[in-house]
Amino acid sequence: MNHIVVIGFMGSGKTRVGKRLSSDLGLTFVDVDKVIVRKMNMSVKEIFQRFGEPYYRALETMTVKALIEDKEKKVISLGAGLPVQEQNEKYIKQLGTVVYLKGSAETFRKRLEGNNNPLLEGDNQEEKIKKLLKQRDPIYHKFADIEVVTGVKPFEELIKEIESKLP
Numbered sequence: 001m002n003h004i005v006v007i008g009f010m011g012s013g014k015t016r017v018g019k020r021l022s023s024d025l026g027l028t029f030v031d032v033d034k035v036i037v038r039k040m041n042m043s044v045k046e047i048f049q050r051f052g053e054p055y056y057r058a059l060e061t062m063t064v065k066a067l068i069e070d071k072e073k074k075v076i077s078l079g080a081g082l083p084v085q086e087q088n089e090k091y092i093k094q095l096g097t098v099v100y101l102k103g104s105a106e107t108f109r110k111r112l113e114g115n116n117n118p119l120l121e122g123d124n125q126e127e128k129i130k131k132l133l134k135q136r137d138p139i140y141h142k143f144a145d146i147e148v149v150t151g152v153k154p155f156e157e158l159i160k161e162i163e164s165k166l167p
């Protein structure tokens with residue numbers, strides 16, 4: 001399919017940017033995390049706690065596979081961990097044009113203060129963010145058709161930049 005697919009680290013703005021692109025382009029917005037939360041009637045954190053991370057990852061893969069078959073063009077925000085799972089590699093490429101919201105650990109640390117993400121629980125969020133970002137940035141980069149930097153220019157300008165780069 002030729003969906004518009006937004007990827008990036010936690011706090012990179014996948015949900016906010018995805019929503020805005022969808023309204024500007026007149027397309028339906030789908031946030032993969034929200035699809036799963038709705039289906040399970042549980043928060044991401046609860047799913048991780050009750051069933052474990054591999055179960056959540058399987059739900060993500062199922063959701064992505066269904067979206068590949070979806071004939072109505074959409075803007076789709078993926079969870080930050082989804083592109084990192086090897087089993088999803090071939091599916092992401094089939095989804096459409098991938099927009100990577102790149103950013104610094106410092107930008108994400110500020111945006112993620114007080115967040116509820118199961119992967120950032122406990123002490124030393126800053127170190128956790130730095131470590132995960134270092135692992136994940138090359139993977140996001142590999143999938144990107146369009147790469148923009150978040151946290152350096154105002155939101156409106158970021159949106160204009162993305163829209164000018166879309167095919």
Ligand SMILES: Nc1ncnc2c1ncn2[C@@H]1O[C@H](COP(=O)(O)OP(=O)(O)O)[C@@H](O)[C@H]1O
Nearest residue numbers: 009010011012013014015016017111150151155
């Ligand atoms: N370009 C931006 N500039 C400033 N704040 C932003 C920007 N994009 C997103 N945010 C803020 O950062 C937080 C995380 O955004 P969100 O869209 O939920 O990220 P993600 O879905 O990637 O985890 C929210 O509070 C959001 O309003």
Ligand SMILES: O=C(O)C1=C[C@@H](OP(=O)(O)O)[C@@H](O)[C@H](O)C1
Nearest residue numbers: 009010011033044079080081117
């Ligand atoms: O980084 C991750 O592995 C995760 C990021 C989350 O998505 P957001 O990036 O939208 O917060 C959500 O999918 C889950 O908590 C796992």
Ligand SMILES: [Mg+2]
Nearest residue numbers: 014015033077
């Ligand atoms: Mg999100």
